Amino acid sequence: MSGRTAAAVAVLSIPALLWVLLLLVIPQLKMLDLSLRFMLPYDQVGTAVDVHTLTHYHAFFTTPLYWKVFVKTLYAAVAVTVVSFVAAFPIAYILAKVAATSWRRRLLILILIPFWVNEIVRTYAWLLILTEQGVFNQILGTLGLIGEPVSYLYRDGTVILGMTYAYMLFMIFPLYAVLESLDTSLIEAAQDLGASHLRVLRHIILPHVVPGAVAGGIMVFMLSVGTFVVPSFLGGRGAVWFVELIYRRFYDALNWNLGSAFAFILLALSLLFVVGLLRLFGLSVRRVIQSP
Amino acid sequence: MSDPHRRDVDVELVNVTKRYHDITAVAGVALDVGRGEFFSILGPSGCGKTTILRMISGFIDPDEGEILIGGRPMRGVPPNRRPTSLIFQHLALFPLMNVYDNIAFGLRMRGVSEREIATRVAAKLDLINLPGYGSKRVDELSGGEKQRVAIARSLIIEPTVLLLDEPLGALDLKLREHMKEELKAIQHRVGTTFIYITHDQGEALAMSDRVAVMSRGRIEQIGTPAEIYEQPQTQFVAYFVGENNAIAGRTVAVEDGRVVVETPEGRLVCRNPERLEAGRQGLVFVRPEKLRCVAGNEPGVETPGGANALRGTLEEVFYEGPVVRMRVRLASGRQMAVVVPNVGTTVLPAVGGPATVTFSSEDAYALPEGEP
Numbered sequence: 001m002s003g004r005t006a007a008a009v010a011v012l013s014i015p016a017l018l019w020v021l022l023l024l025v026i027p028q029l030k031m032l033d034l035s036l037r038f039m040l041p042y043d044q045v046g047t048a049v050d051v052h053t054l055t056h057y058h059a060f061f062t063t064p065l066y067w068k069v070f071v072k073t074l075y076a077a078v079a080v081t082v083v084s085f086v087a088a089f090p091i092a093y094i095l096a097k098v099a100a101t102s103w104r105r106r107l108l109i110l111i112l113i114p115f116w117v118n119e120i121v122r123t124y125a126w127l128l129i130l131t132e133q134g135v136f137n138q139i140l141g142t143l144g145l146i147g148e149p150v151s152y153l154y155r156d157g158t159v160i161l162g163m164t165y166a167y168m169l170f171m172i173f174p175l176y177a178v179l180e181s182l183d184t185s186l187i188e189a190a191q192d193l194g195a196s197h198l199r200v201l202r203h204i205i206l207p208h209v210v211p212g213a214v215a216g217g218i219m220v221f222m223l224s225v226g227t228f229v230v231p232s233f234l235g236g237r238g239a240v241w242f243v244e245l246i247y248r249r250f251y252d253a254l255n256w257n258l259g260s261a262f263a264f265i266l267l268a269l270s271l272l273f274v275v276g277l278l279r280l281f282g283l284s285v286r287r288v289i290q291s292p
Numbered sequence: 293m294s295d296p297h298r299r300d301v302d303v304e305l306v307n308v309t310k311r312y313h314d315i316t317a318v319a320g321v322a323l324d325v326g327r328g329e330f331f332s333i334l335g336p337s338g339c340g341k342t343t344i345l346r347m348i349s350g351f352i353d354p355d356e357g358e359i360l361i362g363g364r365p366m367r368g369v370p371p372n373r374r375p376t377s378l379i380f381q382h383l384a385l386f387p388l389m390n391v392y393d394n395i396a397f398g399l400r401m402r403g404v405s406e407r408e409i410a411t412r413v414a415a416k417l418d419l420i421n422l423p424g425y426g427s428k429r430v431d432e433l434s435g436g437e438k439q440r441v442a443i444a445r446s447l448i449i450e451p452t453v454l455l456l457d458e459p460l461g462a463l464d465l466k467l468r469e470h471m472k473e474e475l476k477a478i479q480h481r482v483g484t485t486f487i488y489i490t491h492d493q494g495e496a497l498a499m500s501d502r503v504a505v506m507s508r509g510r511i512e513q514i515g516t517p518a519e520i521y522e523q524p525q526t527q528f529v530a531y532f533v534g535e536n537n538a539i540a541g542r543t544v545a546v547e548d549g550r551v552v553v554e555t556p557e558g559r560l561v562c563r564n565p566e567r568l569e570a571g572r573q574g575l576v577f578v579r580p581e582k583l584r585c586v587a588g589n590e591p592g593v594e595t596p597g598g599a600n601a602l603r604g605t606l607e608e609v610f611y612e613g614p615v616v617r618m619r620v621r622l623a624s625g626r627q628m629a630v631v632v633p634n635v636g637t638t639v640l641p642a643v644g645g646p647a648t649v650t651f652s653s654e655d656a657y658a659l660p661e662g663e664p
Contacts, residue, residue, distance in 0.1 A: 185384040199401060
């Protein structure tokens, strides 16, 4: 019986394994190889001059523009992750612990509906809200709070706002799941033993929420560090994002080798972030995947 | 009933009412719990006992009436400022903390120094007979150990009153019996007032100084376990606490604390605690263990120790070890439950044979018939 089950599992996982192998592992290995070679004219590829080199990685660390953009991207992605947690936590808490059961599903649908719309369209919506003739300025103008319309676009804060909006859902759901699994009587027990609301939050709720927050944090960080749409729409010309840098190496400069090197540096950063976050909270990948 | 002037009152409920939409969960409940008393509130699920407990601990506020703890009115005082501590049905030990941190929690919230906490936690671990358990994780504990840790965690903040919400419900039978004794012993040692909520009459009777029986948001009767069991004042209490045989009839004569009830089984004489007058519909209650059963059902058969005799046939015998349970079908078709101790000397009538059930007028009582 168990032998047959094992065989069935093996057969059923073939498509998934093929998917990972053909679309992930092989292209990545090819890119890794590219990143370790010189950019050569087409007719010299594969000849004796096509040798391995670290020159592209060296270029990254010695060119201030490159690593400054990289650091800025890293900073923004961390900021988006933190802001997402701060914004998503009350929403998830209300959903899981405050809202009546009959309202919970309706609220969840309300949160989901905007995400049925494509990310590009949603980002354009922010454009309409935040331009000088946008909704936000109109409201402020009507209320007489500002005399001249202000442009909110092309600022770092706006990019972080847009990305938080785009990826907050990936924080809300793990937090919601983990909060729903929190026994309400634990909160009451803490209150009963003399804890104020703030202390209940600190000693009971936040420790319980850590695995969900880490799971959500990993997703939001990965998505925001690798995004292209939001910064290029809301950030304008001035704000170069690291992914944009990679994009330009591939499509504008046609330097696939340098582009690949940048891509791997970004991948290394993401992995470091995940490992660091897990270490920080003393969690295993298994625990986070199973978080609720 | 206790006299509030005779002993100090720790918890006082004055006509407390709580409604949810159009349902009245608690209707005008009034009770006093004395200092150091083990007080139980007994009732079926949905009778409002948990609502009362949550009102005393401060998680909900009564719509009407007042709750006083140690003489202080509690309206508007949040749970973390009340001198109460609640032991939850599923204990609610903090799973991410070890035993020490669980017990220390209440003291930390009060800003007690870590050095004093260490001494007091150690003392509490001794009290619950779990010395050296401080570093254990909560999920390493057995059911009974968790129970005791929950008690220590609540007692360490030295509450005026400890509230217990059916904490033994999740335990298996053997452990429950053991924890009953343990709880009682702990209460004896610390002298704190306990208010214990349960639907299990065995727990309520065995542990309590006094019991309040509740039904549909109202208190039916308050008394010592013996009073509740031997002298129920309402039909509900008679049916709910313990097992009872009930025979309906009409009262025909009242004399000297006794009442004669004309029933389909014949005339029965019993106590008259509610002072029924002649000519009323009433129910005669008699507990299975107060009955005796002898072979034969002819009018001449001897009826030991009983003014009342009911004739029928012995239908079934259930051997239960310490007791033998019997079912006797009376001539009218009514069944009577009879329980006799398994002392070995009792000669039982043959199954299917004629039998007579007898009881004294002292062991039975009549109550007015009404909504059960």
